Amino acid sequence: MSFEAFMIVAAVLFCIGLYGSLARRNVLAVLMSIELMFNAVNITLVAMAKYLAPAALQDDISSVLTGQVFAVFIITVAAAEIALGLGIVFAMYRTHDSVDLTEATSLRY
Amino acid sequence: MLFQDVVFWMLSVMAIGGALGVVLAPDLFRAALLLIVVFIAVAGFFVLLSAEFLAVVQVLIYVGAIAILIIFAVMLTRDVQRGNLPNRLQIPAVVFSALLLAALVTVAVDTKWEFLPADQQARVELVQTNSVTTLTGELLTEEGITGPEEQAEVQEAGLADLLISDYVLPFEAVSVLLLAALIGALVLVRPSPGAEKG
Numbered sequence: 646m647s648f649e650a651f652m653i654v655a656a657v658l659f660c661i662g663l664y665g666s667l668a669r670r671n672v673l674a675v676l677m678s679i680e681l682m683f684n685a686v687n688i689t690l691v692a693m694a695k696y697l698a699p700a701a702l703q704d705d706i707s708s709v710l711t712g713q714v715f716a717v718f719i720i721t722v723a724a725a726e727i728a729l730g731l732g733i734v735f736a737m738y739r740t741h742d743s744v745d746l747t748e749a750t751s752l753r754y
Numbered sequence: 755m756l757f758q759d760v761v762f763w764m765l766s767v768m769a770i771g772g773a774l775g776v777v778l779a780p781d782l783f784r785a786a787l788l789l790i791v792v793f794i795a796v797a798g799f800f801v802l803l804s805a806e807f808l809a810v811v812q813v814l815i816y817v818g819a820i821a822i823l824i825i826f827a828v829m830l831t832r833d834v835q836r837g838n839l840p841n842r843l844q845i846p847a848v849v850f851s852a853l854l855l856a857a858l859v860t861v862a863v864d865t866k867w868e869f870l871p872a873d874q875q876a877r878v879e880l881v882q883t884n885s886v887t888t889l890t891g892e893l894l895t896e897e898g899i900t901g902p903e904e905q906a907e908v909q910e911a912g913l914a915d916l917l918i919s920d921y922v923l924p925f926e927a928v929s930v931l932l933l934a935a936l937i938g939a940l941v942l943v944r945p946s947p948g949a950e951k952g
Contacts, residue, residue: 646762646802648869649862654766654799656858658773658792660851665777668847670839673782673827677789680820681773684796687812691803695882696869707920709878710913713805714921717913720808720815721928725935727820731827732942739945744831747841 651692659685672734672744676727683723687716762802769795780837782828790821804879807913881912 658681665678694712738744768791775788793816800809870878917925 646759648867650762650766651799651803652862653859654769656855656862657770659858660855661770661773661777663854664847664851667850668840668844669777670841671782671836673824673831674777674785674838677776677785677824680789680816680824681776681792684792684816687808688796688799688803691800691805691808694805695803695878697867707881707912707916709881710916713808713882713913714916716805716808717811717917718924718928720811721932724815724820725932727823728939729935729942731823732939734827734831736942738831745836745839 648692648696652689655685655688655692658682658688670745670747672737672746675746676730676734679730680723680727683719687719690716690719758802761798765795765798765802768792769799778838782838783825785838786821786825786828789824790817793817793821804882806883 662678662681662685665681666675669675669678690712694709734744737749741748772788772791772795776785776792779785779788793812796816797809797812800806800812
């Protein structure tokens with residue numbers, strides 16, 4: 646259970662999420678993939694807070710919590726993002742009668 | 755250490771397998787359920803990384819709110835019957851993600867990370883779990899923190915204290931953001947005034 650192992654697992658999660666958000670047609674699948682990427686970033690932040698940051702430790706012990714504070718903010722922003730995202734999904738479902746991204750072409754021409 | 759390693763590998767398999775299921779499952783509803791598995795595995799990672807408070811928040815917000823909202827959305831849109839189809843960008847997406855993965859893994863392995871010295875590790879873990887436990891003087895002495903000044907310092911360092919002292923401005927900004935997102939979502943889902951009813 647080394648630091649690198651956490652980073653590699655987070656990288657794998659992030660890349661799976663990236664593939665999902667690029668290659669799926671359903672808006673909800675894309676939103677779920679974005680959540681995967683948020684989680685991967687949170688893992689790296691918390692792992693770095695635990696294993697790294699020796700320079701900041703000298704002046705203030707509470708600086709080892711900076712990574713966790715960032716993770717709290719990311720979780721909050723993710724909650725706001727999913728609320729807005731689902732609002733947009735429902736608006737799109739009402740206007741297009743579908744949540745297929747390939748059919749959302751109103752802005753193309 | 756061995757037990758932690760076993761837990762780590764189990765959580766990794768859970769998280770990566772679940773994530774693959776989320777993007778590849780043909781049924782969107784199953785994908786949403788597998789997403790919950792990934793969230794719980796990530797909460798387990800947070801416990802392993804001595805971030806208990808974040809693990810609880812992860813379960814409350816991700817599993818309790820976000821995953822349930824997504825499942826509601828899956829149920830409310832009829833496209834769930836068509837399944838989770840790929841678009842035309844599938845091959846470029848695979849290539850791009852694989853290249854990024856290779857780059858990230860190379861960086862993670864090759865970088866010379868500046869690790870904490872081993873004697874500081876116990877102190878750091880103590881501060882990081884501080885946000886959910888009350889640290890008594892005896893516990894701190896057991897962990898090797900004996901100086902009264904140092905004890906006071908560790909006892910005062912907590913996630914909640916940080917959020918309302920050093921990070922109070924981002925904290926307030928995030929509350930405004932949440933409010934704005936709430937109002938925005940309400941405006942988006944409200945039927946437009948000109949639209950016919952029914």
